Each structure stands twice: as structure tokens, then as C-alpha cells.
Amino acid sequence: MTQTDYYYLPDKAAQKLLKGGVDKLNAIISGDDTRQEFRLLDTFDTELCRSGRLLFETGDRLDLETTSMGRHSQPVSRQYRFVDDLADGPVKLALQDVSKLRALLPIGAGERQETSVAFVDAEQKTRVRAHLSYLTSDQGGCIALVLLRGLRGYDKALEQVRRHILALGGRRVGDGDIYVPLFPQRQQYDAKPDIDIGRDEAAHEAANDIISTYLPIARANEPGIIADHDIEFLHDYRVALRKIRSVLSLFAGVYVEKTTIKLKERFSGLMSHTGQLRDLDVYLAEKEKFFRLLPRSLHSGLEPLFTSFEQQRKKEQETLKTYLESKEYKQEIDELTKIFSSRKKPKRGPKADLAALEYSRELIWKRYRKVCKIAAGIDDQTDDAEVHRLRIQCKKLRYLMEFFGPVFPGKQFLGVLRPLKKLQDNLGLFNDYSVQQDNLRALLDDLDRGPETEHLEIAQSVGALIVVLHGKQMEERNKVVESFKRFNDKTTRKTFRELFHVKKGTS
């Protein structure tokens, strides 16, 4: 029956809106102007803000304001870090889609003053209602949030007010980053930025662009890993470093060989400190899934296993924290940053000057041919090692395609990227189940070194898990031939040829 709209605009523009009204509608201010201190909470990657939601903690209350459903409130009745930690209530319910892995962290604080406004016609009849919140942050940012409430039968008036707000420089909440004007000192974070690579840009520059974009992304995650807010900080840190490493290994000939080898070693060196903690993070995050894989009677062996994972994780986290805070790390990452941010970039290799379009076509086509060749040799009897090779080549192909995405026409490009992702899902699961079995086997080997009491129970449960995971791996294995066929259909083959294959003598 009613519709809500949520906007933010500079506080001066809001005052103009109240003073001048909208066309023939006057703004009448009512309600109390209570001032309250607030904290705004969001995930590190601002998932709430991006989806048009703002989460305020005011005193002992949580208010979630949304573009679609208005305001939800509930008391803060206990300590919380994740959405799941919140007591059951309307706010928790409205946050169910938010990543379970991301902590709700304070983005900033300030003071909030609220006012109710009615836009009335010449007869003093209310045609649109609005709720205004003036937010003044402790970083000096000032904005007004305007929540419009349309009244039945007055759609035109609502549209008028909407348009007027936009004309005054207002934006919809969720459209752009509201935290920028409110918290000017805050560093923005985007784990997947668009890196604009021009068709004629030299391959050397393209590689430098990608690496110098991902280095600060990795670094932005350092404080979160050290504070151990949530496991996604480490994940994003690793993804960023992995992207850099893959540029170094995939962009052959862009830098001189010696430099490439050295840089690869140095980035791998950084990553080597993170692998074990990440593995444990994944196990612990998927704890419930592992329990569901086994019958209840075998759960008693999993409990001590996960308790020991938790203890190991604590140790690993401490170790990584110490490393990230060490002089050694700071020096290394600073040096690497400097290499790519200073004007003097790593030495140019034999292919450094090729244009991005030409260079990427060559790389992608070669990689695609390799993928096809391996896939052609795979049937139900082929050794698993070949499936692993296929997975690795697909991953490399995907990275290349994503790096050079901006160079190619969007629609056609996405048309082949999407089926590739699907194929990778299949291969990824195959690999996960395989790696998990390996790890569990290693764990069984290590078991003898621990206390004896729980050994038998753990060994039974782990043994059973290996059997179940093996079954799952086989299921995925059996899908591979079909998955590849689905990926590499006539259209895909045609598109790859059109986009990436250059006949000799035509380029």
C-alpha cells in the first residue's frame, strides 16, 4: 500500500529542501529533534551499504534502515560479531542474506538528529511524509538521510519529492558509497576493482597496473588479519597475492626472466605464511558440513578433531600475526610495493611492448588450446592427475580472461566466461574433496603423536570421512567429461576462435 524510498544528501541541500519545499508542497517539520550518538556498522567490504542498508547502533538499540522495507529495530541484548550472534529479532531476520563469514565492524561514529517532515498541499493535507536524520560524524562529515513514505493515492507527489531530492544532489542509499561523504578519512575497500586496460596499452603497463592495484588490496587486509575480525580478511589477502603471482607466471616475457623468477619467489614467500591458517579456517567454517556427512554415531570422533583444529588455528593465527607485525615482513612488502609504485618498474622483457589486445589474444588462445588438448585425452579411465592438470589450466585460462576482460566486447566475452566458471565449479569440487582426503590422511599419520585416549574415535570418524569424501570426489570426477562438453560447445568454440585466434599474417 505504501512505498519507501531512502536517500542521502548533503546537509545543506536537506535544509534547502525543508525551507523551500517541493513545487506547491510545503515542508512542515514536526517531531522531536533528539540528538543521539551512533556507530555505523558494516562488513569490511560494505555489503550492507552496497545493498541499500545502514546498520546503526544507538545506545543499546540496533536500527537497520533499508531502502526496501523501512526501519527494523531490536535491542542489543548481547555481545555480537557476526549476524548469527545477534538475538532473534527483526534486524537479524533482515540480515539473513549477509555473509555469515563477515564480521559486523564499526565503520565510524557520530551524532544523529532526527526530524519528521510532512509535505503538505494548499489545504494543509499531507501528501508525502519524510523522516530526516542529520548525521554528523566524528571525522567532520555531514549528511542527511531522508526516508520518504508515500501515502496511498498521492503517487504523483511522491515522485515530485523524489525528483526534487535528486535534483538537489541527493542519491539513493545503496547507490554509491554513503560512507565517503560521512567518513572522509576512511579508506575505501574493493576486493574486485575494475582495472581499465586499454586495447593498445603495452603488456608491460597492463601487468604493472594489475599488480599495483592488487598490492594495496592485500595490504588493506593486514589489520583485519592481525585483529582476527573474520576469516575473509586472510582470504582476500591471499586472493590478491595469488592474482599478482599469476600475473607474474602467466604474462610470459613481460619482464626479464630473472626478475620474474625472483618476484614470483618473493610473493610465494609471503603466501607461504598463510596456507595453514587458511586451511584451518576453511575446515572450521565448514564444521557443520563435515558433521552432516557422517552419521550421528561417528560424531564423537569429530568433536575432539575440531577442538584440536581450533587450538591449532589459534596458534597459526598468532604466528601469522607476529609475522605480519615483524620488521622482516614490513620491509619485504614495502620493497615490493615500491618496485611497482615507483616510476622505475621491473625491467622490460621481450614481449613488454606488445599491445594488450594482441598479447592477451596470444596468451588466451594458447591456454585455451592447451585446455582442449588435455580435456580431449580425458575419459572415465584417465588418471586423476590429468583432471588436476585440466583444473589448473582452466584456472589459468580464467585468470587471463579476467585480467584482460576490459579489452574484449562484454557480451560475447561473458558468454564464454560463464560456462567456464561452471566447468571450474565441477573441477574445483573434485579438487577440494581430493585435497581434504590428503589432509585427513596426513592427520591420521600424525595422530600417533598426540594423546592416546581419543585416537580410536578420531581415527574411526576420519576414516569414515575419507570414504565419504572419496565418494563425493568420484561423483564430481564422473561429471567432468560431460561438464567439459557443455563448456566447449559449438558456440564456445566459435567465440574463442573469433575473439582470440589470430591467423598468421592478419595481425
Added chain:
Amino acid sequence: MTVIACYSNKGGVGKTAAAVNLAYAFAEAGSRTLLCDLDPQGASSYYFRIKPSKKLKDESFFKDVKRFTDAIRASDYDNLDIVPSNMSFRDFDVFLARIKNSRSRLKKALKAGGRDYDTIILDCPPNISKLSENVFRAADCILLPAIPTTLSEHTFDQLITFFRENKLQRKKILAFFSMVQRTKKLHAETMERMKKQHPKRFLDPVIPFSSEVEKMGVHRAPVATFARTHEATKAYQDLYAHVAERL
């Protein structure tokens, strides 16, 4: 969905005041309420500062659900919406005469157009017409304000006779005394006589004659919004409680 008709075959008895203040009371109590102004003079729409409907003309009130629902306007109060009237409503009898099964036409229109609401209150024009017959059939309760005077007594008897002759349910009629002046001996005597004669038809609450109710035209708002503690406000709240209980 409950339909309450504020009706009297006599004018100037406080129908619109009852419709407006009761609608407000129902809405305030949390009932999703639609006040439907059937009177072409549009007094109840006026009290809520709502302009006459432009597009809900001629037969469309009875025939066009979309136009009916599009004409609905939110009042300035939560849970309370209005269907404003317009001058074409004075010809309702002409349209109804043209339509088949015309006696249940209003009921159908309200059922289709008012499905978002718990309570629909009709502010009816003062006559006994084809439209009133529709009102009698559509309403679950016919709320009838009566000024305790001999003339009111006469029109009340007329209505009861009409119901009897047309085999309409008399028990739908719930009357209450309106614009009562306690100092007038005539008022007290008439009230006593009418209650004795129609013991089941009269509700206890009595709406006093009050300048605050008249001031609704100045404030253009229900009396409770500007004279919260006044006896007239309390009387309407009492009336609401009794009506709600009967339903």
C-alpha cells in the same frame, strides 16, 4: 471486512461527525479503516482535507474496481484511508436504476475495492433511496444518530417501518442519541420514551451537543486530534467501544 453505515433518513443529526470520529477511533485502535464518503456534499472528505475524486464518476463507483481503488486517498492518520465523494454521487439512484441486481451492487463494489481493510465506514446521504437500500444490504451495522426530538422520533419510526415492509434485518440498526443537550427536559423525555419503545435498538453512549464537534470544520480534523480530553471525544470513544463490542 466489516461494513458500518453511518446513516439517517433525516439530515443534520451528526452523521458525518459520527463517521469521521468513529473512523478515527477504529484506525487508532489498529483496525485498517476505509471511510467511504457517499454524500455528494463531501463533508467527511472535507474534514480530512481531501479533494473530491475526479475520476470516480458516474457508474464507475459500482462498476470499475480499479477506479474505485485508485480514488482511495490516505488520510493524515495511520490506518485511515478515504474514498472522497464528488458531485456525480448525487445521481447514484439513476445509475443504480440502470444496473441489473442493483440492490446488492454496493456490497459487491465494497467487497472488491475494500479488500485491504478491516473496517469500512460509510458516510451516507440523508434519504431513503435506491442507494440507501444498497447501504442496508451492504452494511453489517447501520449506525443511526438520533437527536432526541419528536421529529427524529417520527423519522426513526418511518425507518423501522421501511425495514419491516422490505423484509430487511432490523437488528442491523444500532441507534444512539446525538447532539444531546442535558439541560433540555424535552431531550431527556424523548430519550426515555424512544429507548423504552425500541429497547434493543439503542446503544448507551450519548453524544453531547458540543461546540468542539462544530469546530471540526475549523480544524478540519477528527475531534480527538485537537480536543483529546473533551467530553465529546470521550463520548465518541465510548461509542466506538460499544459498536466494536456489538460487532
